[in-house]
Amino acid sequence: DNFTDQTYFAFDSRAEQQMEVFNRYGPHPELYPNRRGEVVQGSYCEREFRDCRLQTCYVQSPAYPGIYPRALKCRYRLHTRLPFIKLYIQNEQFAVDGQRCENIMTCPMKEIGSGSDHCPYDWLAVYDGRDEHAPPIGKFCGMGKFPFSIIGTSQHMYVEFVSSPAGPLLNTGFHFNVGNWPGHVETVGTKHGACDWLLSSDALKATSASEGIFLSVAHWYPPNTSCSYHIQGNEGEIVRLYFPSFRINRIEAPIIRHEEDCAESLTIYDANHPDPARIIKTFCDTFSRPMEKIDFVSTGRSLYVKFLSKTGSYSGSSLYYWAHYDFFNNSRYGDVVQNTLCDEVFYAWKYSKGQLGSPRNTLIYKRASGSDVRCQYKFVTDRRLFSRVVVEVTSVTFKEVPYSMNACTRCHEERVDKLILWEEKDKNQNRLACFCDNIPRPVRVISSGDQMNLELIIQGQHATTSYFKNPHTLFEANYEFAHGPICGPISLGPSPDGELVFPYKNALGIQLNENRREKCIWELKVAAQRDLWLHLDKARFADRSCEHGRIEVYLAGRLEPR
Numbered sequence: 001d002n003f004t005d006q007t008y009f010a011f012d013s014r015a016e017q018q019m020e021v022f023n024r025y026g027p028h029p030e031l032y033p034n035r036r037g038e039v040v041q042g043s044y045c046e047r048e049f050r051d052c053r054l055q056t057c058y059v060q061s062p063a064y065p066g067i068y069p070r071a072l073k074c075r076y077r078l079h080t081r082l083p084f085i086k087l088y089i090q091n092e093q094f095a096v097d098g099q100r101c102e103n104i105m106t107c108p109m110k111e112i113g114s115g116s117d118h119c120p121y122d123w124l125a126v127y128d129g130r131d132e133h134a135p136p137i138g139k140f141c142g143m144g145k146f147p148f149s150i151i152g153t154s155q156h157m158y159v160e161f162v163s164s165p166a167g168p169l170l171n172t173g174f175h176f177n178v179g180n181w182p183g184h185v186e187t188v189g190t191k192h193g194a195c196d197w198l199l200s201s202d203a204l205k206a207t208s209a210s211e212g213i214f215l216s217v218a219h220w221y222p223p224n225t226s227c228s229y230h231i232q233g234n235e236g237e238i239v240r241l242y243f244p245s246f247r248i249n250r251i252e253a254p255i256i257r258h259e260e261d262c263a264e265s266l267t268i269y270d271a272n273h274p275d276p277a278r279i280i281k282t283f284c285d286t287f288s289r290p291m292e293k294i295d296f297v298s299t300g301r302s303l304y305v306k307f308l309s310k311t312g313s314y315s316g317s318s319l320y321y322w323a324h325y326d327f328f329n330n331s332r333y334g335d336v337v338q339n340t341l342c343d344e345v346f347y348a349w350k351y352s353k354g355q356l357g358s359p360r361n362t363l364i365y366k367r368a369s370g371s372d373v374r375c376q377y378k379f380v381t382d383r384r385l386f387s388r389v390v391v392e393v394t395s396v397t398f399k400e401v402p403y404s405m406n407a408c409t410r411c412h413e414e415r416v417d418k419l420i421l422w423e424e425k426d427k428n429q430n431r432l433a434c435f436c437d438n439i440p441r442p443v444r445v446i447s448s449g450d451q452m453n454l455e456l457i458i459q460g461q462h463a464t465t466s467y468f469k470n471p472h473t474l475f476e477a478n479y480e481f482a483h484g485p486i487c488g489p490i491s492l493g494p495s496p497d498g499e500l501v502f503p504y505k506n507a508l509g510i511q512l513n514e515n516r517r518e519k520c521i522w523e524l525k526v527a528a529q530r531d532l533w534l535h536l537d538k539a540r541f542a543d544r545s546c547e548h549g550r551i552e553v554y555l556a557g558r559l560e561p562r
């Protein structure tokens with residue numbers, strides 16, 4: 001009834017080979033018979049795509065590049081071998097309900113948009129999963145160049161194309177390629193929810209890897225998405241985080257618009273939760289500079305990294321980064337000296353004896369400035385408790401520096417890696433010992449007073465290359481505070497004669513601790529041109545074993561008793 005004698009139309013038709021319809025079948029269609037998907041039996045436009053990779057899967061509207069028919073409901077199930085599945089358009093136009101009037105010459109074009117309000121008639125819906133019950137990514141229609149890729153969170157994506165029963169025959173539909181986005185590594189940790197991770201030291205050790213890795217969000221996510229990475233060490237450990245690669249782009253595929261600054265941000269907290277008072281650094285999409293290969297180090301056992309997006313994205317974060325993290329043993333042998341790199345102090349009233357060594361935290365050797373690493377260990381006592389400090393250096397292991405002109409001949413003067421022991425005497429440094437090479441046997445050093453200092457010095461120009469992440473200690477030593485009040489004076493003489501009595505007669509009022517092991521070290525001074533005759537008048541021990549009590553006599557400068 002709508003046609004009159006003024007209505008005319010004519011049809012032309014011709015048959016073409018597949019290779020001639022390049023836009024539909026692509027290059028070499030004979031090699032990829034299922035490039036346009038496998039048609040589900042009994043359906044008109046339901047297709048399965050398996051193992052998609054570059055140029056092997058074309059997701060097209062029916063009759064593409066021609067005009068698609070009306071009253072369609074087409075389903076496309078997409079699959080790639082590896083995550084993250086990516087749906088993208090290369091050079092083709094997207095035209096789904098882009099013109100909705102009868103005159104193609106005067107009909108305005110609808111911009112590409114999303115949502116049910118924008119697309120009430122014809123639309124293309126994309127789901128992040130195997131079917132329509134998966135999370136919806138978006139519903140699209142309009143005409144023009146599709147402005148972004150859509151990247152899923154797995155190897156599967158579900159696409160649904162619907163056209164209304166009535167409407168103009170003006171739109172050519174769509175042609176998408178399917179591939180996978182390579183921004184995927186296996187994150188070692190425990191995942192909670194969509195993108196919250198606990199990255200623990202134990203989980204990393206279980207893989208035998210020295211460093212853990214996590215990447216920026218490389219797939220779609222909805223507006224107001226928050227992703228967190230809680231990097232947690234064991235007790236006594238600290239966390240280091242750095243970015244070998246960091247790039248900040250503008251937000252190219254937002255789901256919603258946000259006109260203010262910092263629509264997407266990455267914040268690093270020196271805490272185990274997002275504490276505003278413990279922010280180390282915040283990166284924003286609008287005004288931050290990337291910081292590659294800069295170490296962010298925690299003061300405690302945790303770092304907390306939080307990514308926040310107000311806009312959402314169809315194709316991943318505008319903050320593109322590759323993050324590495326590792327853990328360092330920051331436990332100490334003594335008390336930490338605040339505001340120093342690695343100094344420690346040992347108080348006799350807290351540690352009467354024990355062991356020590358070079359810092360377990362090898363991060364201290366990673367010196368960007370090239371300055372020397374100096375770690376001082378100070379031993380402090382009180383004469384009412386002890387009068388001497390005894391340090392026995394059991395091993396020294398420094399690495400040889402290639403092409404170094406400095407030899408270990410004058411230990412105190414040469415610029416070499418060394419371990420020195422000294423004490424303050426009359427406001428001057430009294431040198432006790434210096435080690436700059438491996439030692440064949442333990443060496444015992446005894447203070448002449450109630451304090452001693454041990455200092456490790458590593459040359460800055462090779463500290464990082466020689467000792468960063470070095471599993472071996474540079475030195476090991478034992479220490480002990482000795483010569484309590486019951487021992488009496490620490491030195492006797494020089495005098496023509498004298499006596500040495502234990503217990504010290506003036507200390508008889510001191511309450512003795514039966515469980516305490518007493519070590520007394522006396523220095524017997526001899527006048528010039530004199531010899532010393534030592535006669536043991538009486539010695540009585542509770543047990544005949546030397547393990548329970550003994551007297552040792554040393555000559556000056558000798559390491560073994562005589």
